[in-house]
Amino acid sequence: MRDMKAVVLCAGAGTRLRPLTFSRPKHLLPVAGRPLLGIALDTIIAAGIKQIALVVGHQAEAVQGFVGDGSAWGAEVSYVTQEQPLGLGHAVNCAREYVGDCPFVVFLGDNLLEAGIGDFVASFRADEPEAALMVRPVDDPRQYGVAEIRADGNVERVVEKPAEPKTNLAIVGVYAFNSSIFEAIDNIQPSARGEYEITDAIQWLVDSGRPVSTTVLEGFWEDTGAPDALLRANRLYLDRQQHRIEGTINGVSEANGMLQIGTGTRVYDCRIIGPCFIGDNCVLHDAVIGPHVSLGDGCQVRNSAIEDAIIQDSCRIEDLPAGLKRSVLGEQVVVIGDAQGNSPLHLILGDMARIRVI
Numbered sequence: 001m002r003d004m005k006a007v008v009l010c011a012g013a014g015t016r017l018r019p020l021t022f023s024r025p026k027h028l029l030p031v032a033g034r035p036l037l038g039i040a041l042d043t044i045i046a047a048g049i050k051q052i053a054l055v056v057g058h059q060a061e062a063v064q065g066f067v068g069d070g071s072a073w074g075a076e077v078s079y080v081t082q083e084q085p086l087g088l089g090h091a092v093n094c095a096r097e098y099v100g101d102c103p104f105v106v107f108l109g110d111n112l113l114e115a116g117i118g119d120f121v122a123s124f125r126a127d128e129p130e131a132a133l134m135v136r137p138v139d140d141p142r143q144y145g146v147a148e149i150r151a152d153g154n155v156e157r158v159v160e161k162p163a164e165p166k167t168n169l170a171i172v173g174v175y176a177f178n179s180s181i182f183e184a185i186d187n188i189q190p191s192a193r194g195e196y197e198i199t200d201a202i203q204w205l206v207d208s209g210r211p212v213s214t215t216v217l218e219g220f221w222e223d224t225g226a227p228d229a230l231l232r233a234n235r236l237y238l239d240r241q242q243h244r245i246e247g248t249i250n251g252v253s254e255a256n257g258m259l260q261i262g263t264g265t266r267v268y269d270c271r272i273i274g275p276c277f278i279g280d281n282c283v284l285h286d287a288v289i290g291p292h293v294s295l296g297d298g299c300q301v302r303n304s305a306i307e308d309a310i311i312q313d314s315c316r317i318e319d320l321p322a323g324l325k326r327s328v329l330g331e332q333v334v335v336i337g338d339a340q341g342n343s344p345l346h347l348i349l350g351d352m353a354r355i356r357v358i
């Protein structure tokens, strides 16, 4: 069989993550200090796939600026533009010329999988079905594609976001295809939401009698399309991070648990409760940070408590002793409390927002 390629879909506007995504593609939002797309590329490379096309649209320049030619990952990265947001089937079709007649993986750039895709790719190559899906039991399947599976493990039916799901098996955002998926895409119509659904193309393969295999995914899986899921992913990655302190923590401070503290960062009279990721060149004074906090580079925090949060580069947080919790902040955000407030704040703020309690 020919070498596999990968097509990473990162054209979406990330509407459920607004306002964070007004000035940044959702695929570059960080969890535990690393952009989602960087983690996705690591996962693909770990499965031995080096030829990768990124399907870009919304904020394409930022994605290209981050990944470049892929050499930082040891990959050969090409770019394909999806001019209009017409669905995942349409996005895959944009990469048709790039893929040619190679087998390929489609990876939704906002999906995070603990187990990686190495075993999935290996069994696709060994068994040679027409297409392969990963599925995962979930509590509320209505927000996903849902699969019904036959006794032999192959797909019987797949339905996109059904109001009354027949099973609890969500379709994970990683698929393996060969070029027959393009024939399937040619034969589908837009769905009720006006999109060419990859799920409908997979159903077309099934209806044409082609085997579509399934693997039940082990380990955690997050589709980080909304703030709560992004925070959940941040907690999962922080729980698995190594301990590495490069900055300085003064003697009066207390620091416990797994921590990463970057170079040039100075911590004075603080309590840091791991796991936390604190970037480079931050200054923290009289603060309680953690657990599950990611702070970008160049942040300043004074007289405040922060828990379960993603704070991006160059933010300033002052006088919030009651705390900032379950929050996601863009870059260069300033939040200044009045030091007396008794209630914690829960904030989702885009780049350069300014909040002052008066």
Ligand code: G1P
Residues within 6 Å of the ligand: 088, 108, 111, 143, 144, 145, 146, 160, 161, 170, 171, 172, 173, 199, 223, 225
């Ligand atoms: C997409 C797919 C859906 C799949 C999900 C996984 O949905 O359409 O079938 O279950 O990704 O992340 P979206 O998250 O784009 O709404």
